[in-house]
Amino acid sequence: MSILQEKAAPADRTAIRPGVRSRLTPVVIVYLALVTLLVVGSVLVGMRGEVLLDQAGILNILTRSTALGLVAIGQTMVILTGSLDLSVAYLIGLTSLLAAETMAGQDGMVVPGVLLALAVAAAVGLVNGLVITVLRANAFIATLGVALILRGYLENNYTGPAGDVPRSFQHLGYDRIGPLPVAALLMLAVAALAWWYLSRTRPGYHMYAVGGDIEVARLSGVPTRRVVVTAHVLCSVAAGLTGIYLASRLGSGAPYVGTDAGYDLESIAAVVLGGTLLAGGRGGVVGTIGGVLILATLDTIFDDLAVDPFFKDVVRGVVLVTAVALYARRMMADRNRGRLA
């Protein structure tokens, strides 16, 4: 292939390269890996005389994906913009509590509860964004600082689960259409919305531009501050949705529901696993959902195989680093090819 390329006329080469690229994008790799994982997992689970992708298995994978998927969608936008959000885990705990406490078991309070949780989430996102853009604090430190403040608030005011979600609202967490949980479908709808926003609208393009090179974006007339703040608000709202969903699953709010699952680092891992560049500017929601599904499938397979839970962490770490190493190699190959041309 390389010989062909080098001998071809420049015009031909430009015609070939997009084709090669579109075949091997990280997104394609992620979904190939997912399919491979499903096949291998099915065989392994099958050898124990069980079925991986039966009704319960699919339900398990999708339910696991829902919460992480929602956070990761928001995290994708922030990372694409060249930022990062470490405050989502505590924010999830906070919003689950706000939603559950406002509802207090009454059907009429469902809407106010949801709205309040989302409003607080948006406000936290606004603070994140403003600290980063106006106070010019590094995103890592800014969101870590906000995370610590949220943690202080939670530790000071709550000792355990609080609030009560009415039965009607629990339908969100448990209802199904056929084998598919409603919440998972809603998560996929949010993902579709995010995909549309990022790849079909001007503000979405601006996020890529800012993540690619903030200085160039600024000089090209992109309102970089507004873009960064928007990304953080959207990310926090996504975390708020996660908190609301988890409240509906648990029946109450729990301060550490986000941190126990490690949603801060886990969501970053899912995003990067999905082929989004940690430095920003490249990637997207489709890959992220693939990354989330891979993590959820791994968990489900290990559960079915009754593997030691600690082994999961080991595999997760190895998978993460291996995947990113693969993407890095491909990017280097691309760049070298570009340099030759």
Place this chain on the structure above:
Amino acid sequence: MTWRPRLAEGTAPVLVVLLLLLVGLAIAGPAYDEPSGYLALLKRAAPLMILAIGQYFVIVSGGFDLSVGALVTAGVVIAARLIDGDEAATTWVILLVLGFGLLVGLVNGLITTKLLVPSFIVTLGMLLVLDGATFLWTDGAPRGALSAGFRTFGRGALDVPVLGEVPWSVLILSAILVAAALFMRSGTGRALVAVGDNEAAVRLSGGQVDRLRLLGFVLSGLLAAVASILLGGFAGVSAQVGNGLEFRAITAVVLGGVLLGGGRGSVVAAAAGALSLEALFTLLNLLGVSGALESAVQGLIIIAAVAYASLGGGLRHRLRSRPKQRNTAQPAPS
């Protein structure tokens, strides 16, 4: 060139903060009327300061090390299981823990430099692997016990002629701090900072960029192992001993005025940042602020510190970062 006090850029604010905190301690707590109180503070702060020194080497060369907290836990759990109360095993287990830290740093560094994976991801993966592997090996809960000899370093003291009883951890900390400060004045140390500032320039001028960054990770791993020995001695065996220490160490380094992304800051300031953090916790404790609010105060302070650093030195920073970005924006030589 006129002589200026030998304080690296960004060191002064953290020293002022530290001084204020120490004065606050002296006013708030009767224990801080005499040197022994401060020595106790230093003893408590030693592990975090050592971690911050290690983290500094990675951050200043442009990376992150998120694996140190997990490494500290792993060090303590491994030591407890292997020693299992047997005094004779102390020496080789200590060497093994140090070697383990070195190895983890080496792996972090090699994957970062050779496989071109961002250090954030590499060390995040290492965090997961270490957490999982340690507990896989011990079946979920730490087992065994540390020997008295092992714990001496964390809680024992040595009779020094002039100073009286000085905790071992303070002596170890001083040695490491002096060595680190000297190292940062050497050619290799300066090159390490240069890598964080402008990697391309170092590469073009013939510097061994990969080797320098690798060195940063190895030092961080090694120092995390030292911190785990001190913490194991000080606090005993627990599976939570290292929880959150990576973020606390990064906070300390940033509080010391070191720029995330590398290229600016001094190692002494990073250690001073760690001491300030510990002094702050002690002060909050003395003032009766509930432990729950501690983290909120910590959060406010790091945001304020970073905002101060970037707004205060705003113009200088912009002048410094502009040419850097122009360099990287240039197309690759064809």
